[in-house]
Amino acid sequence: LEAGLIPALKQQPIGNRDIVPIRLKVYTDWEKELGKRILESKGESSSPLKVESLKVEGYKNNLGLSATLREQPANLQPANLQPANLQPTNLQPTNFEPATLLDQLQENQRRNQTNILIFDQFEEFFFACREPAEQKRFFEFFRDCLNIPYLKVILCLREDYLHLLLKCARQVDLDAINNDILNKGILYYVGNFSPEEAKSIIYNLTTRAKFYLEDALLDELVNDLAKNEPVGEVSPIELQILGVQLQTEQITTLAAYRQSGSKEKLVERYLEGVVSDCGSENQNAAWKILGLLTDNYGTRPFRTKDDLGAELQLSTDNLDFILELLVKSGLVMKWQQEPDAQYQLMYDYLVEPILRHC
Incomplete structure (x- = not known):
């Protein structure tokens, strides 16, 4: 999501609409957390309404955490950017009721935004909100989101937790998706890569980073990665770890790859690098x-x-x-x-x- 889908969405406007993904992965107080993300998203439009002082960049999936708060001169504060033809909304840092969140999402739609709500690791929601009343409150919000034009919702969760979505279908009426939350037309499997897909991905990423791998290395790397999987596929996680380590050690040729040891040795050195960052003590x-x-x-x-x-x-x-x-x-x-x-x-x-x- 962080490395692929979200950057791709941000680079693909639809007509005159800005695509603004809003990602949530903490559910202990989902209304407050989502409200914060929505407020931050108000600064991500490329239109004249952009408010950079509200943008906070945070979690970076497997590479670490960074946060930056951009400040603006006083004459560019949000109060001075309110256009005459749009009414201010009720979404404030202390008012994160579902109805208010929905109002702000509708307001974003009128500002030519297409918001994409991404509920990442959504299985976590069912552990954080165990009470049926809490769950129903979210499901009602989810239902109302599906009825807002130009608003998209993505629920990301592990395959073995899919059955939990049936709780939603039992508690609220999902007319927008014909009350079929597990329909194959809206259910997408994100799994391993075929060897051909893995080669294409590696080639595109290394070319973009100007970190060029020898063709013979690319072939052997993909073959080694595919050996671990029962049907000869390549695990994205293993590919990511090995890719990081190849770049760290500046390995670009087949000879250097073989000299570095095995694929397993590269993974071990990846682990050692993370542990080393904790300090010798x-x-x-x-x-x-x-x-x-x-x-x-x-x-x-x-x-x-x-x-x-x-x-x-x-x-x-x-x-x-x-x-x-x-x-x-x-x-x-x-x-x-x-x-x-x-x-x-x-x-x-x-x-x-x-x-x-x-």
């Missing part, structure tokens, strides 16, 4: 944390910070620092659940190399 603890987020059955168990702290002789500050870095690196996912947040290794693919090291 924290490296042993970082490996232990990664080890605790795996098990001998090859799964990725959930652990709270208290669970991890009980196994380690670490100060709270050091544990927080290591966990924050591992989350920002993309190796570890932080799930905001009640009563305590839980941590989980991001990918099954990393369990084996971590166990080899630990």
